[in-house]
Amino acid sequence: MSHDDQVRKLGKKFSSACHTNFGAALLSMRVRGFRGVPDLTLSFNSPITALSGLNGTGKSTIAQLAACAFRQPAGHSWSRYYVAHFFPVSVADPEPFTADAEVHYSYATEGTAAPQQLTVKRATKEWSGYKRQPQRANYYLGFTQFIPKVERRDLSVYGASTLVLGETRQLDTQAAGHVARILGLPYEQLGFADVSTTTKSSKLAMASRSGRTYSENHMGFGEGRVVYMVNTLETAPPKSLILLEEPETSLHGDAQVRLAQYLVDVALRRGHQIILTTHSAAILGQLSRESVVYLRRTATGDVTATHGLSTYQIDSHLQKEGRTPDGITICVEDAFAKCLASWIFRIADADLLSGCSFLTIGGGQEIPAAVKLLTDANRRAVGLSDGDMSHDGTGGVMTLPGSLPPEKEVFAHPAVKEYFANSPFSLDISEVLAGVANHHYYARALAARLMLEESAVASDACRAYAQAHDPGDFSSLIDFVRAHVGDRR
Incomplete structure (x- = not known):
């Protein structure tokens, strides 16, 4: 199936049977009073939504609040996201939101029922509304998902003399193939190895190509980030919400095109809803008009959202x-x-x-x-x-x-x-x-x-x-x- 056919098929699956194909997907958000976004309503008209626009137009704010839209599914151990995780109040930032700040979410529901409506807002010192949120696996992949270990003094670098290499989990053939296609590299194997010293343990991405094996400590930022990103998208439960902050970072133009094509493919195969922030015209060019939301700050400080414009x-x-x-x-x-x-x-x-x-x-x-x-x-x-x-x-x-x-x-x-x-x-x-x-x-x-x-x-x-x-x-x-x-x- 061609990429254009995949894009069309993805749009039809979302418009015809959204809940069946993508779960309790976010359909819209209204954001009021958060960090430079006075009052903004935007719709999610596709399983993939790319938030584009100049710096300072609220892209990250929207993505972070979208991450706070769901409860974690029963039986899963990972932590969910709360507004306080992204908007901490401190001496340095005493008012990252107004006293009447709120987020109104609209979710897809089963059958032909009307969308579920829910508002998270400030009640005295706590945020209310979380308990009525739908359950959904939720992953926020910001820049900290992959920070080169040499930059964070990881044990795999600074404890190298006593490092013990443990079990390695190989990426399945399909996932490794997606990484190879995006980056244009002929991998023979990709996976993650457990490593430890006498007091600490960690995990290392491992790769083999051209007869040479190396860890993420010798990967470039773009390569390492794609390995972690694809691993998350392929191992997350079906119909998860995935938030990506500028996934094009450190990727050349052709790799950005192939990454966007992969996002369409994985959303179609696994039923994920993907919301990303991007400055990449290469990525936007691979998505449907329904996938693009263009944010712009007006002269009065308001933020507007233009849907369906693929012209960064x-x-x-x-x-x-x-x-x-x-x-x-x-x-x-x-x-x-x-x-x-x-x-x-x-x-x-x-x-x-x-x-x-x-x-x-x-x-x-x-x-x-x-x-x-x-x-x-x-x-x-x-x-x-x-x-x-x-x-x-x-x-x-x-x-x-x-x-x-x-x-x-x-x-x-x-x-x-x-x-x-x-x-x-x-x-x-x-x-x-x-x-x-x-x-x-x-x-x-x-x-x-x-x-x-x-x-x-x-x-x-x-x-x-x-x-x-x-x-x-x-x-x-x-x-x-x-x-x-x-x-x-």
Whole structure:
């Protein structure tokens, strides 16, 4: 099964039979009065929820409070999490929460019954509400899950002269394979060994590859953390809640992609609900829109949550050096839509184009949310969706010309066909594209036939399309952009 198929299957299992497939999953939280989060409501619309946003927007606060949502299952020995574990009151931090702070949780219930509602709040000096929480195995994997033992003066390093190596528990073949795939390393064995001195005992991750055996004391931070992370996800009881703090730390880009794919796989296989904080566009790009919650702090200090936006690059755009306050941001779906819009502006109003920058969002459904985020941040922004999305200007979003995706509109136009039919191309693009099922690959297929760059083919096609029109044909689009950026000449 492909990764995209796994993502779709995971979403269907959550929406159709959430409790059956994932247990008493968290469906929503309302957080009031905690450490920089005055009042925030967010939903968990997928078994995997990635909390993204700039530093200081409350990602860790949300994840830590989510860890406090469940009682430990009967018969299990591990400790549960309480609010006081993450929000201690001290002389240094006398008020990490307000007097009326509370968290309202909503849980999936069996059958078609309404979600269970529960509030944990401060009652005098203690927090109330814990006893009515559902039972569920719960793991918070922060940065302390794997701290290199040399950095914490562990006995395996500083008691090495008297160290005794005990029994080793091997990771099963499947779990070891997941670690190997994520890291791209050819392990022969992975496991954990008991080690002890005369007075203390500990546990060491052990690995064998290329005929060499070594312990976690000789692993990099990224490698060691993935070993511990995968071990937890594979050995935790089914339908556990797993909280991950920035799991991409110390992993290169390809490993981050494979880690995200693994999280989808393990949630699908084992019924885990996974909530993670992340700054990784590579991870976000492997998840569904339902999995992404974008947190943003407003000028007044409030925190807002935008669901379904898989475009962490918006914050990079907001902070990009040299961006002038008068610049206009045009949100489009992809590179081809950007190319078409650019040529329309060149033909109809070149001066307007000179004040624009384009931001590719990756999906037409996310364009309205992207425009809202930018305008809320006092950026002048509009969205231009593909013709098949049918936006009428409401919310600052309008469609590009036509009623079809721009690739279909452009490459079906007679002027574009004629352009490529003539010298030096002499190509029948209808014949080439007849065998291309996905319109997103039209320019790529033509580029391969012509031995050109895809961007060059797209630019030539969009120019021919735009030049075949009278500038007045695009007046409604140009007027829309002018109106939304305050230019009404």
